[in-house]
Amino acid sequence: MTSLVPAPGRDGSAGIETIAESLVCPGCAARVAIGSDSIDCTSCGASYPLRDGIALLAIRGTSETWGEPQAGEQSTSYQGEYQRVDRAAAYNLSYRQRLLKRQSTQREFKLLRQLIGRVGRSRIILDLPCGGSRLTPAFAASADLVIEADIAHGQLLFGRAESSVTTPRLWMTASAFHIPLRDGSVDGTVCVRLSHHLPTAAERERLLTELLRVSRRFVIMTFFDHHSLKNVLRRLRRPLDRQPPKMTMTTARVAELAQERGARLVAAPPLSRIGSGHRYALIVKDQGIA
Numbered sequence: 001m002t003s004l005v006p007a008p009g010r011d012g013s014a015g016i017e018t019i020a021e022s023l024v025c026p027g028c029a030a031r032v033a034i035g036s037d038s039i040d041c042t043s044c045g046a047s048y049p050l051r052d053g054i055a056l057l058a059i060r061g062t063s064e065t066w067g068e069p070q071a072g073e074q075s076t077s078y079q080g081e082y083q084r085v086d087r088a089a090a091y092n093l094s095y096r097q098r099l100l101k102r103q104s105t106q107r108e109f110k111l112l113r114q115l116i117g118r119v120g121r122s123r124i125i126l127d128l129p130c131g132g133s134r135l136t137p138a139f140a141a142s143a144d145l146v147i148e149a150d151i152a153h154g155q156l157l158f159g160r161a162e163s164s165v166t167t168p169r170l171w172m173t174a175s176a177f178h179i180p181l182r183d184g185s186v187d188g189t190v191c192v193r194l195s196h197h198l199p200t201a202a203e204r205e206r207l208l209t210e211l212l213r214v215s216r217r218f219v220i221m222t223f224f225d226h227h228s229l230k231n232v233l234r235r236l237r238r239p240l241d242r243q244p245p246k247m248t249m250t251t252a253r254v255a256e257l258a259q260e261r262g263a264r265l266v267a268a269p270p271l272s273r274i275g276s277g278h279r280y281a282l283i284v285k286d287q288g289i290a
């Protein structure tokens with residue numbers, strides 16, 4: 001396949017204009033005009049800054065921003081957790097320094113490579129939330145371009161400075177609830193370790209709706225399995241330690257949500273049967289498997 005993506009700059013980064021045709025206003029979905037220091041909506045008048053090569057396109061907030069009633073507990077405060085680069089660094093360095101986390105990352109690389117292998121080569125993969133680009137090297141070589149997006153500016157700054165892949169990448173802040181891209185504008189989206197931070201069913205459903213809207217062929221999304229050993233033990237211990245319940249989903253519910261959105265869950269391998277409750281769901285659309 002010939003790459004349609006322009007050659008990257010010397011630091012491996014592609015400019016936001018690379019995806020000019022795919023970008024839309026995260027607020028109203030209209031076309032945007034890319035200027036030298038901002039991206040401006042041609043319809044609602046919103047203006048999004050371009051700072052140090054990062055497009056700041058994130059809309060903060062949850063269900064109130066898409067017109068559903070606000071629940072008592074939502075993920076609003078979590079959206080602010082890694083805005084500062086020192087907080088992002090602490091998160092990402094813990095994955096490099098702690099043995100169990102390093103082993104988990106190795107298993108995650110293996111799972112991602114297996115699942116990406118099933119969908120074949122992509123022109124564009126969206127990594128959302130990319131965090132500090134911990135997992136991008138696992139799949140970047142399978143695409144001509146990777147879009148690195150996260151609601152937290154600090155994570156993007158950390159990932160851009162600390163990770164390296166040869167595939168061209170571009171960076172933008174974005175909310176997974178309001179992805180600033182046209183329908184079907186990327187081949188697929190990788191969404192690791194976000195859904196279990198979303199306390200309401202409305203947030204988790206909105207997440208999958210958005211991921212599938214922008215993805216033409218596939219979505220890889222992790223979820224914390226309600227029936228995992230880890231969650232069963234946590235529920236048994238709860239009367240004693242009063243730990244809050246995990247935000248879980250069942251594999252059956254993920255399959256149902258995919259089907260309601262015209263897609264199919266084809267695999268959901270566990271990260272570990274004992275040490276982790278996370279599963280990696282591969283959801284494909286009709287033209288999903290290359």
Ligand SMILES: C[S@@+](CC[C@H](N)C(=O)[O-])C[C@H]1O[C@@H](n2cnc3c(N)ncnc32)[C@H](O)[C@@H]1O
Pocket residue numbers: 075078079081082128129130131132133134135149150151152155174175176177191192193194
């Ligand atoms: C646990 S980290 C996972 C990052 C990366 N996928 C990884 O596995 O290393 C979750 C990330 O989700 C981001 N986040 C939280 N709410 C978000 C939202 N609504 N949209 C996009 N990113 C969000 C946080 O800033 C954080 O970087």
Ligand SMILES: [Zn+2]
Pocket residue numbers: 025026027028029030041042043044045046
């Ligand atoms: Zn707009």
